[in-house]
Amino acid sequence: MYVGTLSFDLLLGDVRSLKEKRSVVRPIVAELQRKYAVSAAETGNQDLHRRAEIGLAIVSGETGHLTDVLDRCERLVAARPEVELLSVRRRLHSDED
Numbered sequence: 001m002y003v004g005t006l007s008f009d010l011l012l013g014d015v016r017s018l019k020e021k022r023s024v025v026r027p028i029v030a031e032l033q034r035k036y037a038v039s040a041a042e043t044g045n046q047d048l049h050r051r052a053e054i055g056l057a058i059v060s061g062e063t064g065h066l067t068d069v070l071d072r073c074e075r076l077v078a079a080r081p082e083v084e085l086l087s088v089r090r091r092l093h094s095d096e097d
Helices: 018-036 063-078
Strands: 002-012 039-044 051-060 083-094
Touching: 002 018, 002 063, 018 039, 018 051, 018 063, 051 063, 063 083
Parallel strands: none
Antiparallel strands: 002 051, 002 083, 039 051
C-alpha cells in the first residue's frame, strides 16, 4: 500500500477578508475531493487572507496510479486563475517506510 500527499502554498488574488478567502479555497478543496476521491483540506495560513495552504492525501495499491492522481491534482490547482501556485510539496510513502 502506498500513500501520497501534496501540500500547495497558494497566493490568492483580490481577497480582502477571511470570508472572501473561504469562498476561493472551499471550491478548490471540494473539486479535488469530488474529481479525484482524495482527502483534502485547508491545512495552514488560516489567519492570513491572501495566503492559503491546501493539503491532500491519497492511498493506493499501485505507485503508478498514485502518481497519476497526484499529477492531476497538481494540474487542477495550478490551472485555477484565482490563485497563484507558489510551491508544491509531494511525498510518497509505502507500508515499508
